[in-house]
Amino acid sequence: MRSYENPMLTIDNVLFTVHENALKVLLVKRSIAPCKGMWSLPGGFVDPKVDASTEDTAKRKLLEKSGVQPNYLEQLEVFSGPNRDPRGFSVTVVYFALIGYQQTSIHIDTVNDAEWISIEDLENIDLAFDHKDIAKVALQRLRQKTLYSMVPAFCLPSLFTISQLKQVIETIIGKSVQRKSLMRRVEASDMFEEVDEKAVTGKRQAQLYKLKPGVNIVNFERNLSV
Amino acid sequence: MRSYENPMLTIDNVLFTVHENALKVLLVKRSIAPCKGMWSLPGGFVDPKVDASTEDTAKRKLLEKSGVQPNYLEQLEVFSGPNRDPRGFSVTVVYFALIGYQQTSIHIDTVNDAEWISIEDLENIDLAFDHKDIAKVALQRLRQKTLYSMVPAFCLPSLFTISQLKQVIETIIGKSVQRKSLMRRVEASDMFEEVDEKAVTGKRQAQLYKLKPGVNIVNFERNLSV
DNA sequence: TTTATTAATGTCTTAGTGACACTTTTAATA
DNA sequence: TATTAAAAGTGTCACTAAGACATTAATAAA
Numbered sequence: 001m002r003s004y005e006n007p008m009l010t011i012d013n014v015l016f017t018v019h020e021n022a023l024k025v026l027l028v029k030r031s032i033a034p035c036k037g038m039w040s041l042p043g044g045f046v047d048p049k050v051d052a053s054t055e056d057t058a059k060r061k062l063l064e065k066s067g068v069q070p071n072y073l074e075q076l077e078v079f080s081g082p083n084r085d086p087r088g089f090s091v092t093v094v095y096f097a098l099i100g101y102q103q104t105s106i107h108i109d110t111v112n113d114a115e116w117i118s119i120e121d122l123e124n125i126d127l128a129f130d131h132k133d134i135a136k137v138a139l140q141r142l143r144q145k146t147l148y149s150m151v152p153a154f155c156l157p158s159l160f161t162i163s164q165l166k167q168v169i170e171t172i173i174g175k176s177v178q179r180k181s182l183m184r185r186v187e188a189s190d191m192f193e194e195v196d197e198k199a200v201t202g203k204r205q206a207q208l209y210k211l212k213p214g215v216n217i218v219n220f221e222r223n224l225s226v
Numbered sequence: 227m228r229s230y231e232n233p234m235l236t237i238d239n240v241l242f243t244v245h246e247n248a249l250k251v252l253l254v255k256r257s258i259a260p261c262k263g264m265w266s267l268p269g270g271f272v273d274p275k276v277d278a279s280t281e282d283t284a285k286r287k288l289l290e291k292s293g294v295q296p297n298y299l300e301q302l303e304v305f306s307g308p309n310r311d312p313r314g315f316s317v318t319v320v321y322f323a324l325i326g327y328q329q330t331s332i333h334i335d336t337v338n339d340a341e342w343i344s345i346e347d348l349e350n351i352d353l354a355f356d357h358k359d360i361a362k363v364a365l366q367r368l369r370q371k372t373l374y375s376m377v378p379a380f381c382l383p384s385l386f387t388i389s390q391l392k393q394v395i396e397t398i399i400g401k402s403v404q405r406k407s408l409m410r411r412v413e414a415s416d417m418f419e420e421v422d423e424k425a426v427t428g429k430r431q432a433q434l435y436k437l438k439p440g441v442n443i444v445n446f447e448r449n450l451s452v
Numbered sequence: 453t454t455t456a457t458t459a460a461t462g463t464c465t466t467a468g469t470g471a472c473a474c475t476t477t478t479a480a481t482a
Numbered sequence: 483t484a485t486t487a488a489a490a491g492t493g494t495c496a497c498t499a500a501g502a503c504a505t506t507a508a509t510a511a512a
Contacts, residue, residue, distance in 0.1 A: 006231070007232060007235055046306075048314070080281075080319075088274070093304050093306075161490085174395060179473085179490085180470080183492090202478095203479060204490045205488080206491090207491085221448060222448045222468060222469070222499090224445075224470095225498095336495040363481090388459080389459075404501055406462095406503095409461090409500085410499075427458080429456070429511090430459045430509055430510085431458060431508075432458080433459080448498090450501095451501075451509080
């Protein structure tokens, strides 16, 4: 039989959103040691009594720490090692999540230990544990996925225009894309449908789209050019 | 403070190779309960005293159970839940690995509790725990990655011809591909170099290629067509 | 020397993205 | 009410990498 203990097992969430042309990640201030008072990714220990899976832990922690459920959630990867947590060998299952800014802001603004931090500002902030490395890996994944899928749509409200989608994509990959290419992809993916309502954002009114209910995410066979 | 125990933490490996036009996965027979005597993926408990990371555990277990180190190893994903192991809530970090058949066969043939099972045969075999589901997810990942990268090269010996590469790719995705397309990708990826040696496999001798030392894997911007 | 077979190349087609000019709509202004 | 400017949306050609497939090259075996 085994003579050793099971290592510490946590989950961490990298929840992204886009607001005012900035890609932001949700950070929470740690209220307990270790790293008390430092900014960190919202996460915590897996509790088998409560959670049916690590994904459930991820959702539960997001709800506890930010009051929201993400529009999109997928596993990023596991980070493990003897030195990433001062308490000893630890393993964290990291989840990568997306949400629309409007869905969350009311709650998050009122909690002063949770905050949206823009990706650029992240460089100048010390994060707990290896959370900055984790956030960077998640960012890479988000950027890569943006090139071959419509995941950025999950950073938008339930009704959105092509221009909003374009704006979000450009913010994520840091490069302008062709509106025409996006329209072709919206059409080809068959993930969205036009609603009979228009957005009045400036001059000409824009067609609003929504995700078709219960639709699966489509991966394109080509990347947008980098 | 937390009142609960850390859940069981294991790793499992899905090690693939290609041999005689069949895609095969390495299975080992379980020598202890639970599921004693059943075929399973080679894996085991993470031991923080020995392993510096879950990836180290994966490599260690592959070495212990099959005597080999893979040419390619990456994290697949975590599977967790209260029912996947009869001992209770468990979490397994699954790794996805590739190796050339020739590198392993000597050792594996002599160990009668480790065996290469072809993907087709897998359907008719009962695997321990949720290992069949895990193997299927790994297979999907392998097939997807084959469409946009040269990972299948890691299923080949260190020197290989375009024809061998073509054969391996076709076995993995179950569809024929254009030799011309592969040559273009071999060239474009800049991952391989011609060696001044030729393979005498039939009629005209074929150029042998090898991986450039220390090279990173390249992802193409388009998929091969499905 | 011939032949059959595998290796490798040339080149046209196809499909999806990029570029960009052009048309349409509509709120704001004259 | 007519005009205008800006954003929304369309048309179309260029570009690039893959697919298709005929052609050429090499070579072991007959």
